[in-house]
Amino acid sequence: MDIFLFFLLLSFFRSSSSSSLPPSNTLKKGSVLSVEKANDVLVSTNGVFSAGFHSVGNNAYIFGIWFTKSNGPTIVWMANRDQPVNGKGSYLKLFEDGNLILSDAGLNVLWTTSSPRKTASPVQLQLHDAGNLVITSLEDGNTVILWQSFNFPTDTLLPEQLFTRYTTLVSSSSQTNQSSGFYTLLFDTSNVLALLYDGPEVSSVYWPDPWLMTWDAGRTTYNSSKMVQFDSLGHFKSSDSLEFSSADFGFGPHRRLTLDYDGNLRLYSLNKMTGNWTVTWQALSDPCRVHGLCGPNSVCTYGSGAGRGCSCLPGFKMKNPQDWSSGCASDLNLSSTSAHKVSFSKVSHVELYGYEYNVYKNFTLERCKANCSESTICKGFLFKFEDGTYNCYAKSLLLNGKHSPNLLGTLYVKINVSQNGVVPQNEAIKELDLNCSGKDSKLLNRTYKRNHKNGFFQSLVWFTSGVGGIEIFFAVFGLWFMFTTRKGSGAVMQGYVVAATGCRKFSYMELKRATGHFTEEIGRGAGGVVYKGMLSDHRIAAIKRLNQASQGEAEFLAEVSTIGRINHMNLIEMWGYCAEGKHRLLVYEYMENGSLAENLCTERLNWAQRFQIAVGTAKGLAYLHEECLEWVLHCDVKPHNILLDTNYQPKIADFGLSKILDRGDHKSSFSRMRGTRGYMAPEWVFNMPITSKVDVYSYGMVVLEMITGRRQVGEADNYLVHWVREKMQGESAAKESWVREIIDPKIDGHSDLDEIEVVVKVALHCVEEDKDARPTMSKVVEMLQRRREDRSHFL
Numbered sequence: 001m002d003i004f005l006f007f008l009l010l011s012f013f014r015s016s017s018s019s020s021l022p023p024s025n026t027l028k029k030g031s032v033l034s035v036e037k038a039n040d041v042l043v044s045t046n047g048v049f050s051a052g053f054h055s056v057g058n059n060a061y062i063f064g065i066w067f068t069k070s071n072g073p074t075i076v077w078m079a080n081r082d083q084p085v086n087g088k089g090s091y092l093k094l095f096e097d098g099n100l101i102l103s104d105a106g107l108n109v110l111w112t113t114s115s116p117r118k119t120a121s122p123v124q125l126q127l128h129d130a131g132n133l134v135i136t137s138l139e140d141g142n143t144v145i146l147w148q149s150f151n152f153p154t155d156t157l158l159p160e161q162l163f164t165r166y167t168t169l170v171s172s173s174s175q176t177n178q179s180s181g182f183y184t185l186l187f188d189t190s191n192v193l194a195l196l197y198d199g200p201e202v203s204s205v206y207w208p209d210p211w212l213m214t215w216d217a218g219r220t221t222y223n224s225s226k227m228v229q230f231d232s233l234g235h236f237k238s239s240d241s242l243e244f245s246s247a248d249f250g251f252g253p254h255r256r257l258t259l260d261y262d263g264n265l266r267l268y269s270l271n272k273m274t275g276n277w278t279v280t281w282q283a284l285s286d287p288c289r290v291h292g293l294c295g296p297n298s299v300c301t302y303g304s305g306a307g308r309g310c311s312c313l314p315g316f317k318m319k320n321p322q323d324w325s326s327g328c329a330s331d332l333n334l335s336s337t338s339a340h341k342v343s344f345s346k347v348s349h350v351e352l353y354g355y356e357y358n359v360y361k362n363f364t365l366e367r368c369k370a371n372c373s374e375s376t377i378c379k380g381f382l383f384k385f386e387d388g389t390y391n392c393y394a395k396s397l398l399l400n401g402k403h404s405p406n407l408l409g410t411l412y413v414k415i416n417v418s419q420n421g422v423v424p425q426n427e428a429i430k431e432l433d434l435n436c437s438g439k440d441s442k443l444l445n446r447t448y449k450r451n452h453k454n455g456f457f458q459s460l461v462w463f464t465s466g467v468g469g470i471e472i473f474f475a476v477f478g479l480w481f482m483f484t485t486r487k488g489s490g491a492v493m494q495g496y497v498v499a500a501t502g503c504r505k506f507s508y509m510e511l512k513r514a515t516g517h518f519t520e521e522i523g524r525g526a527g528g529v530v531y532k533g534m535l536s537d538h539r540i541a542a543i544k545r546l547n548q549a550s551q552g553e554a555e556f557l558a559e560v561s562t563i564g565r566i567n568h569m570n571l572i573e574m575w576g577y578c579a580e581g582k583h584r585l586l587v588y589e590y591m592e593n594g595s596l597a598e599n600l601c602t603e604r605l606n607w608a609q610r611f612q613i614a615v616g617t618a619k620g621l622a623y624l625h626e627e628c629l630e631w632v633l634h635c636d637v638k639p640h641n642i643l644l645d646t647n648y649q650p651k652i653a654d655f656g657l658s659k660i661l662d663r664g665d666h667k668s669s670f671s672r673m674r675g676t677r678g679y680m681a682p683e684w685v686f687n688m689p690i691t692s693k694v695d696v697y698s699y700g701m702v703v704l705e706m707i708t709g710r711r712q713v714g715e716a717d718n719y720l721v722h723w724v725r726e727k728m729q730g731e732s733a734a735k736e737s738w739v740r741e742i743i744d745p746k747i748d749g750h751s752d753l754d755e756i757e758v759v760v761k762v763a764l765h766c767v768e769e770d771k772d773a774r775p776t777m778s779k780v781v782e783m784l785q786r787r788r789e790d791r792s793h794f795l
């Protein structure tokens with residue numbers, strides 16, 4: 001500290017133009033920062049921020065502000081992101097009249113603050129501790145702010161920085177290229193804080209969810225002050241009622257809110273020890289909901305190992321191999337003169353948002369095809385079973401497509417075939433990874449004019465049509481969301497806040513009160529005891545008190561924030577957590593109908609319910625493995641961890657706990673072993689690599705128990721699997737008899753034996769010894785659902 005003071009004094013007494021001086025936070029009038037001198041940077045007094053020239057490419061520099069203490073500089077503001085300057089002869093100069101200019105190679109003024117002072121008073125440029133670069137002048141003894149970087153954010157908002165009707169955040173064009181991209185955060189004309197995709201050809205709002213009414217999204221249009229307050233505790237509040245807190249709410253970490261190059265808005269906290277950033281909130285948990293990622297005639301896929309990806313629809317090929325956002329174009333060479341007819345190729349499990357020119361309710365597939373064939377603007381249609389009828393969404397553009405086994409729509413793509421030509425029949429979507437290496441980044445076309453007003457008007461039109469044709473993920477997410485939040489408008493708003501923030505922090509006292517001093521125990525397992533409790537807002541909760549408090553608070557919070565962000569109808573929702581001293585608690589929603597284990601013992605579950613539980617559990621696991629923000633292995637799938645809601649829909653509990661309870665001890669195979677005997681895959685025992693296939697194995701065991709009503713636990717290893725296989729291959733190989741022999745006597749004999757047979761085969765497939773022979777969870781979902789779809793054809 002003393003040394004620091006000494007240097008400060010030293011720099012004060014010596015004149016300011018030499019580059020050998022330790023960094024200061026102030027630039028005096030007439031002084032220059034040169035691109036050629038590495039030491040020409042301003043450093044805030046607290047050492048957190050630096051301002052200076054930063055290399056963004058070969059002989060290309062921007063003038064910007066960055067976090068000094070992160071792993072590699074994290075840029076938070078840029079003066080010239082779209083026009084980098086030369087590495088020689090460029091400089092930043094504060095003129096005596098109060099103007100700050102950035103000069104490129106000494107020739108032209110590239111950028112200026114245009115901030116002349118009014119009187120002949122001294123001016124200075126200062127980098128404040130909050131990361132704000134400010135030009136002030138002394139006028140009549142008062143410090144007057146002539147210009148500040150906080151008024152001109154680029155892609156990042158810092159705590160205490162105001163966001164208003166006059167400001168926007170614009171994403172970078174790629175992970176490595178800082179120039180302006182296509183995504184913008186702004187207050188729209190209806191006073192709502194929104195994320196807008198403003199691409200070269202189309203533009204649309206994708207957050208808040210465009211198919212929700214503003215009010216249902218928890219926002220209001222009535223407050224026209226258009227202001228955001230974002231404080232250093234990590235609390236965010238905007239005038240349209242959007243409000244959330246960082247998962248690590250409280251004083252301490254440095255934070256930033258950044259509109260990332262992938263179109264998602266994320267709140268980050270800096271880990272002081274490692275210098276890495278942790279996501280503590282994000283606007284969208286499903287990256288495929290960001291518009292414009294994959295371009296026309298393609299669908300976005302998320303999961304299956306490589307994260308987000310794009311694939312062309314059948315009959316189309318990628319337009320620009322470097323850039324998915326330009327989408328796919330027709331792959332067929334048809335001279336416009338040659339005779340051709342129209343055909344459709346079918347893609348299942350797809351949703352497409354927007355651009356329908358008409359919605360036909362209660363239409364047959366044949367009528368839909370005929371109607372689309374005749375129309376010149378029809379590019380295809382989405383065919384979907386909703387509310388007891390088949391509806392047809394005729395599209396004028398195939399954009400914002402998403403492909404996932406959970407989705408229920410079927411897309412029929414209109415294609416031309418020459419009279420003798422071949423129809424592309426590949427229903428399978430080709431999996432292609434989005435190239436995230438960043439090197440072949442999307443190039444910015446500088447002549448391109450951003451056109452917010454126009455773009456916004458268009459997006460409003462789509463917004464309204466989207467609401468009219470209530471569609472897409474509504475069935476999957478929205479409906480469930482409405483159900484759980486429909487309790488008057490106040491609850492809707494509160495429900496939204498809960499869903500958006502994931503979870504909140506509780507005090508130990510609060511939870512002690514909620515559980516009546518931890519009296520009503522409702523379960524035990526995975527490192528803790530679960531108690532029933534009532535929160536101050538009268539919600540009934542299941543509160544888990546973890547035994548081990550050995551994990552540090554920071555790691556605990558990191559894991560909790562991961563779990564808190566996971567949101568799926570078949571996963572238990574975490575409402576909050578408590579980390580105080582030695583106490584570690586997790587607060588979950590409470591399930592009325594208890595666990596699958598309890599229900600299997602009674603005669604309560606019929607076959608239809610068991611099937612529904614098998615499908616729902618598979619969906620929840622598929623989401624954990626492949627679709628959520630970070631991959632999560634459950635590692636302890638068993639009937640006790642599958643809870644049932646009032647409609648006997650399954651919700652998986654205790655996911656993510658394996659990480660919380662992990663104390664980093666991987667040395668011996670025993671400490672590594674997790675899970676419950678009987679449900680554990682052979683990999684655990686033989687000390688082989690642990691992958692998502694361990695959950696697939698346990699899932700298969702659970703399904704076998706559901707079908708047979710027999711318990712694996714306490715029996716010889718694999719007893720149940722051997723027994724079912726024997727029956728299946730036995731002398732009585734006729735289907736009728738072997739299925740009847742193995743099913744739980746509590747299942748009604750009139751159940752669909754064909755369906756039971758399919759489920760048995762899927763379950764046996766899941767419990768293969770060889771992990772590579774087991775299907776993925778999304779494949780399981782697909783196999784079970786295909787069964788249902790096939791059947792609905794005959795109905």
Ligand SMILES: *[C@@H]1O[C@H](CO)[C@@H](O)[C@H](O)[C@H]1NC(C)=O
Pocket residue numbers: 223224225227237238239240
């Ligand atoms: C509008 O929002 C601002 C900022 O959140 C708040 O201070 C103000 O009270 C709100 N006005 C009304 C009428 O609700």
Ligand SMILES: *[C@@H]1O[C@H](CO)[C@@H](O)[C@H](O)[C@H]1NC(C)=O
Pocket residue numbers: 071274275276
């Ligand atoms: C920090 O991030 C770097 C690069 O992303 C990574 O290699 C490193 O393992 C991280 N460190 C910790 C402790 O997470």
Ligand SMILES: *[C@@H]1O[C@H](CO)[C@@H](O)[C@H](O)[C@H]1NC(C)=O
Pocket residue numbers: 331332333
């Ligand atoms: C279309 O024509 C191009 C060149 O004329 C050829 O390279 C390509 O293979 C053709 N594609 C098909 C599907 O016939």
Ligand SMILES: *[C@@H]1O[C@H](CO)[C@@H](O)[C@H](O)[C@H]1NC(C)=O
Pocket residue numbers: 362388389
């Ligand atoms: C759908 O159409 C059929 C025949 O046109 C009709 O019988 C049926 O009632 C309709 N269903 C609904 C829900 O409107």
Ligand SMILES: *[C@@H]1O[C@H](CO)[C@@H](O)[C@H](O)[C@H]1NC(C)=O
Pocket residue numbers: 360370371372374375
């Ligand atoms: C499509 O069907 C609707 C409703 O039956 C009808 O009004 C419209 O004319 C049809 N369009 C074409 C192009 O056949």
Ligand SMILES: *[C@@H]1O[C@H](CO)[C@@H](O)[C@H](O)[C@H]1NC(C)=O
Pocket residue numbers: 330336414415416
């Ligand atoms: C099919 O042919 C028509 C007429 O030539 C053309 O307008 C349309 O764009 C073609 N569609 C596709 C998918 O190639």
Ligand SMILES: *[C@@H]1O[C@H](CO)[C@@H](O)[C@H](O)[C@H]1NC(C)=O
Pocket residue numbers: 433435436437438439440
């Ligand atoms: C991604 O980009 C890198 C660097 O340009 C390249 O080497 C790699 O082949 C690309 N991967 C794909 C799948 O296109």
Ligand SMILES: *[C@@H]1O[C@H](CO)[C@@H](O)[C@H](O)[C@H]1NC(C)=O
Pocket residue numbers: 056057058173176177178179441442443444445446
């Ligand atoms: C970033 O994008 C701009 C605009 O397209 C381009 O001129 C520049 O070369 C890119 N920078 C890098 C490092 O790729």
Ligand SMILES: *[C@@H]1O[C@H](CO)[C@@H](O)[C@H](O)[C@H]1NC(C)=O
Pocket residue numbers: 445446447448
């Ligand atoms: C930029 O885009 C415009 C219109 O889209 C095009 O005419 C122009 O050639 C492009 N410029 C560059 C450098 O690619």
